[in-house]
Amino acid sequence: xxxxxxxxxxxxxxFIFLYAPIVSLIVxxxxxxxxxxxxxxxxxxxxxxxFTDRQILGAAWVSLKxxxxxxxxxxxxxxxxxxVLARFGRFRGRLLLTGMATAPLVMPEVITGLSLLLxxxxxxxxxxxxxxxxxxxxxxxxxxxxxAFVAVIAGSRLRDMDESLEEAAQDLGAGxxxxxxxxxxxxxxxxxxxxxxxxxxxxxxxxxxxSFVSGPGASTLPMVIFSKVRLGVSPDVNAxxxxxxxIVALSIATAGVIxxxxxxxxxxxx
Amino acid sequence: xxxxxxxxxxxxxxxxxxxxxxxxxxxxxxxGLSGRTLVIAVPMLWLLVFFLVPFFVLGRISLAEVMIARPxxxxxxxxxxxxxxxxxxxxxxxxxxxxxxxxxxAYLSSIGIAFTSTVFALLIGxxxxxxxxxxPEPRRTILLLLVILPFWTSFLLRVYAWxxxxxxxxxxxxxxxxxxxxxxPLVLMQTTLAxxxxxxxxxxxxxxxxxxxxxxxxxxxLLEASADLGAGxxxxxxxxTLPLSVPGIIAGCMLxxxxxxxxxxxxxxxxxxxTLMIGxxxxxxFFSSRDWPVAASxxxxxxxxxxxxxMWLQSWLDRRGLNQ
Numbered sequence: 056x057x058x059x060x061x062x063x064x065x066x067x068x069x070f071i072f073l074y075a076p077i078v079s080l081i082v083x084x085x086x087x088x089x090x091x092x093x094x095x096x097x098x099x100x101x102x103x104x105x106f107t108d109r110q111i112l113g114a115a116w117v118s119l120k121x122x123x124x125x126x127x128x129x130x131x132x133x134x135x136x137x138x139v140l141a142r143f144g145r146f147r148g149r150l151l152l153t154g155m156a157t158a159p160l161v162m163p164e165v166i167t168g169l170s171l172l173l174x175x176x177x178x179x180x181x182x183x184x185x186x187x188x189x190x191x192x193x194x195x196x197x198x199x200x201x202x203a204f205v206a207v208i209a210g211s212r213l214r215d216m217d218e219s220l221e222e223a224a225q226d227l228g229a230g231x232x233x234x235x236x237x238x239x240x241x242x243x244x245x246x247x248x249x250x251x252x253x254x255x256x257x258x259x260x261x262x263x264x265x266s267f268v269s270g271p272g273a274s275t276l277p278m279v280i281f282s283k284v285r286l287g288v289s290p291d292v293n294a295x296x297x298x299x300x301x302i303v304a305l306s307i308a309t310a311g312v313i314x315x316x317x318x319x320x321x322x323x324x325x
Numbered sequence: 326x327x328x329x330x331x332x333x334x335x336x337x338x339x340x341x342x343x344x345x346x347x348x349x350x351x352x353x354x355x356x357g358l359s360g361r362t363l364v365i366a367v368p369m370l371w372l373l374v375f376f377l378v379p380f381f382v383l384g385r386i387s388l389a390e391v392m393i394a395r396p397x398x399x400x401x402x403x404x405x406x407x408x409x410x411x412x413x414x415x416x417x418x419x420x421x422x423x424x425x426x427x428x429x430x431a432y433l434s435s436i437g438i439a440f441t442s443t444v445f446a447l448l449i450g451x452x453x454x455x456x457x458x459x460x461p462e463p464r465r466t467i468l469l470l471l472v473i474l475p476f477w478t479s480f481l482l483r484v485y486a487w488x489x490x491x492x493x494x495x496x497x498x499x500x501x502x503x504x505x506x507x508x509x510p511l512v513l514m515q516t517t518l519a520x521x522x523x524x525x526x527x528x529x530x531x532x533x534x535x536x537x538x539x540x541x542x543x544x545x546x547l548l549e550a551s552a553d554l555g556a557g558x559x560x561x562x563x564x565x566t567l568p569l570s571v572p573g574i575i576a577g578c579m580l581x582x583x584x585x586x587x588x589x590x591x592x593x594x595x596x597x598x599x600t601l602m603i604g605x606x607x608x609x610x611f612f613s614s615r616d617w618p619v620a621a622s623x624x625x626x627x628x629x630x631x632x633x634x635x636m637w638l639q640s641w642l643d644r645r646g647l648n649q
Contacts, residue, residue: 155377161635165624
């Protein structure tokens with residue numbers, strides 16, 4: 056089929072639009088000057104400034120702790136939700152669970168943040184728990200919205216997988232718990248790793264929900280960056296962005312190599 | 326919360342599985358709970374408490390009055406001297422929202438900004454998705470990962486990147502002035518345009534991925550058949566590709582449009598004082614004015630704005646499902 060030049064050109068322009076801001080972030084993180092437009096020579100001073108900034112380092116540690124805890128909790132709860140929806144047939148409240156497990160995907164963050172904060176305050180007034188707001192409340196909030204992403208990823212893997220494997224194990228006398236841990240879990244494990252990573256990234260990235268439900272002493276990295284960036288461009292934020300982009304690019308390149316190898320093996324085999 | 330008893334599990338319970346039942350299972354059975362109910366209950370309870378109940382709390386506080394107290398709103402009920410309960414709830418906050426032009430304009434301009442951004446995200450995202458979907462392997466996987474990469478980096482930092490582009494001394498202005506296209510810098514930052522660019526940029530992967538998932542399934546033979554029947558590339562695109570990709574277009578548009586309505590970070594960083602968006606109004610009402618009841622009612626109205634397109638999408642999907 057004859058193909059014109061219109062599509063590749065439009066797609067190339069689209070990719071330039073996607074990558075130009077990222078490239079400029081990286082380039083100006085090595086700029087000697089504080090100004091973003093004037094190139095004053097190569098320098099790594101903003102990286103030094105970044106690694107001596109106690110506020111940023113402290114917030115990064117807080118964010119990593121929150122992201123690790125909420126990604127793990129969200130993976131457990133999201134997998135359970137996906138398993139229940141994909142395998143348990145009909146039960147009372149199925150429609151409700153389907154709705155609650157997908158709605159957080161599109162819910163505007165300001166609504167989630169405000170409603171959870173008001174819930175935490177009402178609970179504290181009524182039961183005395185959670186006492187104040189901090190790490191725990193942010194972890195609960197992040198788990199709730201990340202759970203939906205894990206449930207979608209785990210659910211699609213569960214629907215794709217061959218159910219006869221589970222049936223065979225059942226016929227051989229394995230109980231439902233054993234079937235899950237010996238058969239289902241190993242098969243859907245790659246999807247759960249992807250879900251955990253996505254939840255980890257989403258938690259690390261969230262500004263709005265954390266701003267509502269966090270308390271004194273539990274400022275997350277995005278909260279600190281936001282307060283810096285509001286005052287204008289600051290090159291140490293560029294340095295931080297570059298580090299994040301390099302980590303993500305390396306991980307994605309690794310995933311890419313694995314995927315293309317697997318695809319090649321797949322075509323050879325088929 | 327209870328599940329219907331599973332006849333299969335009961336029958337099997339008589340056989341091999343009963344042997345394997347441990348002490349915990351017997352204890353649960355004694356309490357009238359099956360393992361199945363327990364597995365359903367864990368995610369269900371979590372989501373009920375931390376997703377559904379908050380909306381009721383939100384609704385209840387939206388009916389309260391602002392008070393100088395901790396917490397800063399009136400209680401739902403009041404015990405009078407003779408012991409009777411008086412429920413205090415008023416729709417005053419909603420009347421206030423309707424009467425005040427600020428809120429009405431903020432809702433309308435949020436919808437407007439979200440709508441134009443969605444259209445531009447579609448116009449930019451469609452060619453990318455189509456090109457990636459038509460590419461041979463392994464180029465397709467590499468391009469797809471390139472689309473996903475920005476999505477995994479920080480959202481906040483991607484918005485921040487545009488400040489360096491759009492500000493008075495930013496890259497766009499300095500490039501245009503160097504090329505002699507303009508004499509005085511353009512005002513790009515703190516405008517509605519900057520907010521729209523920010524939304525299109527950050528939400529673009531959400532548009533591309535569902536479109537790609539749809540277009541990659543497109544059957545080559547349909548395109549060949551259309552070409553054999555004498556249709557040019559443009560006609561083929563308009564009569565074959567485009568109609569078949571409508572589900573992808575709708576999914577992508579929803580994933581951009583709905584969260585964009587409530588966006589806070591982008592208008593806060595790129596928008597000016599006259600860029601009204603409802604997410605920002607809610608934020609200021611809560612953090613600056615400390616008027617929690619009004620903030621809650623702003624959120625409830627926004628919730629209906631968000632739920633309406635989801636319901637429409639669901640009914641559209643159902644109708645499509647019935648027709649096919």
